[in-house]
Amino acid sequence: MTSYRQPGIVLTDRRFTVPLDHADPAGEQIELYGREIVASERAGAELPWLVYLEGGPGFGARRFHGKQAWLGRAVQEYRVLLLDQRGTGRSTPQNRQTLPQRGGPQAQSEHLAHFRADSIVRDCETIRPQLTGGAPWTVLGQSFGGFCATHYLSTAPEGLRTVIITGGLPALDGHADDVYRAAYPRMQRKVEAHYDRYPQDVRRARRIAAHLAEHKTVLPGDYTLTPEAFQSLGILLGGGDGSHQLHYLLENAFVRTGGGHELSDAFQESVRATLSYAAHPLYAVLHEAIYAQGAEPTAWAAERVRAEFPQFDAATTLNGAEPLLFTGETVHPWHFDVDPALRPLQEAADILASRTDWTPLYDPARLAANGVPVAAAVYHDDMYVDTQHSLDTARAIRGLRTWITDEYEHDGVRTGGPRVLDRLFSLARGEA
Template sequence: MTMSTLRQPGLVMTDHTFTVPLDHAAPDGATIEVYAREVVAPDRETDDLPWLLFLQGGPGCPSPRPIGAETWLGRALGEFRVLLLDQRGTGRSTPVNRRTLAGLGDPTEQAAYLGHFRADSIVRDAELIRHALIGEQTWSVLGQSFGGFCATTYLSIAPEGLREVFITGGLPGLQADAATVYRATYPHVAAKTAAHYARYPDDAATVKRIAAHLRDNEVELPGGGRLTVEAFQALGQMLGRGSGSHSLHYLLEDAFADGGDWLSDAFLTEVKEQLSFASTPLYAALHEAIYAQGAGATDWAAHRVRTEFPSFAADADLVSEAPLLFTGEMIYPWQFELDPALRPLRAAADLLAARTEWPSLYDAERLATTTVPVAAAVYHDDMYVDAGLSLETAAAIKGCRVWVTNEWEHDGLRASGGGVLDRLIAMARGAA
């Protein structure tokens, strides 16, 4: 169903809503709605343009809400009609959150429902949408982070729908389970923490002062939720973005800005914004499930693997010379107790972590024989997606052209203002 068309300077945007099966293996069963925003340049509104499907990072994050032809979108609109997909469960698609899940029944039913929100279902949604919009024509796909995981699944499930694929910071390990991913990424987080303290040396003492305060006091965040030492360490997720270290420094700078021995309201408010999953509960609930394939439970892998890296311990000696380390893009079971938005999902999340059978997401044979042009940016210092695993996958995709760079962090697609996308397009077409 097509909805309204709106205009901004530099953009013409048309809303679309599609009805898709909850379970694509049961097309006559329950359905959900998936929303997508079509975007085109005003001077090309009536042109017969090729389509570019954008798959957002996450999991569980809606597509960008554009304000003009900003960042990579300006480059894309030079030749494409762009479709910004709110992946199932996100944004204006049928929502998944503590309220909607509560209406589905007990935790077993909730966990079964959540199992339909991974990359394989997202790709099958995209194929139904492609047929609805352009019939048998192919389209290009741009996948950022988890969107790149989805694009790799697309190459495995339905390559016949693809004209070309651009992946940025999102080549997954084809056989890497969640534990393997975290064994690779914990050292990256330690390195990012060390680099942050080298850039802002006084922050090491500030971080320990904050941690000691949290250890000795019950601290509540605005709107509910507790701030513990472990929760505070999770602010390290900021360090994987290009400006993240600077943003973290300015946040820490305000910790005791009120001049007392208490944490300032400004600090606690910003921390709450950084740590809350109120707007992205699927990110927390499915974060380890995106790596699950075949037999074997994820079993709270980040929590288990953390014990193999004792330098990340939250109960470290805060008066020693060793700095307190931040953590990164890891989800822990205690977050479902501390965050009010996640508490109602805890039982279902435990069941997902215990699930032992998962559908495969990648087809190695199809990837090894694909004829779809693929170009990927692999960020050498990526804190979230291990470059080593990404390069193994690039070698397994026939003809995949790879650009390895440390010029950008994980958010290079956005931060480069179109530069990363421009290079990937040129690479996929043999022009670079």
């Protein structure tokens, strides 16, 4: 283990070995990485543990420096483990460079099926005794991390002292179709709110989309920017400052050259950095699989359901006079065409989309009998996780207390930091 310091905290690198398939504990092993963080003044103290499960899927735990965001509040009383979930960050990576070693697309898809919430929770239960000596710990789950926490409550509540969920209460029995059928109207509301704030962006977005429809545009790094890919910049609108980010990106789109107007290098680089899945390919490959339960395939739900909302079709919009609608947290088959980080994984992703033997992720009966203190922040019009689905699940988990707020967007635990975490701790402890 290596320890080092940042202002106000001591950090320790930790590595763990876990089975790839927990049903075969003697089989292939993979490595997990976690970063332990404790307040400098409490480095030698006996403290309870809190494990943070990042959103995603496919993202490593956030890299903080010092007591940023919610971390400063957490280290007042906990020793924190920022866990890079399997396949992410510094844990054994899963991407276009490593997955071909598994074999062909079928073998890759079978391998990737071990990277959902069920395996992540088994990982947590494998490493928990090594850190806590067997004592239960507190889980903080952001977004997809909250999905993992809900699975944890369904399968291993004995390992939990408290559960805190921020923007991550999943539908317990909804198909991916239901998720996206609820999502497209939310996306439209967010885009309309953006245009109300920045009406000049209506013209800018249409102009950019029209340019892309007429000119094949390949960004630095070989990313092909189609009108549909451009629309997916709407994923920014789910964050607290996302509307402002999108506005500043759009205003810098064109530059005048000797041959007329072209998309500027600055715009192209910013778009590539925003849209590329190179740093988190599992987000694309497994995104619909996180909703899969039972025998019904996901079958590219976001793409199929999008057809029910023709107002999102870029070509139709450009042939008329309506504002271009951006999309949000949706993954489509064409993402695997336009993004070089995903192209080699397309066949494996197709096989996952057709899979019909997914195990259930949640146990409604066990959740109805829950005895673990749970508190959840539910954002009033969360772009990424449907509010009504979250509230239905909140009612299904015995003893769960909700904080419903429109003060924050989906990233409230980051932008609201100590205030959000303090509120949820108080709810979980019955102090509020």
